[in-house]
Amino acid sequence: MRFLMMHRLAESAPEVRDPSPEFVEEVGAFVQDWIDRGVLISAEGVHPSERGALVRKAPDGAIAATDGPFTETKEVVGGFLLINAEDRAAAVECARRYADLFGQVEIEVRQVVEFEDLPPAP
Template identity: 40%
Template sequence: MPRFLSLVRIDEATAPAGGPSPELQQRMGALLEEITKAGVMLDTAGLTPTSEGVRVRHEKGGKLTVTDGPFTEAKEVIGGYALMQAKDKAEAVEWARRFVEVHGDEYDVTCEVRQIAE
């Protein structure tokens, strides 16, 4: 079965300062339990804020730069990921749709679903 990576993009500027509410955590836990029992979820996690991150970049001509976060030029950042094994892209997209919906009005969240090249 093909594997898919769902990149969870958020706007750090509009995310709740205290993190997800207990209600969102409960809804998310129920969904993650369901997707895991379905045999689809291989791994998932949220990421620390960009203020704790570092970017390492190699440019044409061999220039190497290392930049500490936060990365102010980026409005949307990767806030987490999910690695799924689904029967096809439609199933992976359906799980991503449900993941986005579970956030309610607390977050502006986008999931980019891409199949892993085998």
């Protein structure tokens, strides 16, 4: 099974914009271990929300794009990992281990929809 782990961080925290060399080294070793063990499929961090945009479609069909930063949220997505795990419990345990790298973080774990999860075509 594949799971998406999105981590949210307080974008105003200094360590988010300027991580220490020790943190970068620790995360690098962690990621390499998961690659070597076949857990990690992909992982990326994202730039601050001030460099992003939010696109919304209203019920009337109108589509609007708003430039960042996204001040209405306290925490923003800082990146994601796509992992292999046996089940939800194993994915949550992976998220716990990943969270241990950070000072304060929130990680959302979601199972990826596989083709066989979809209903058969009529």
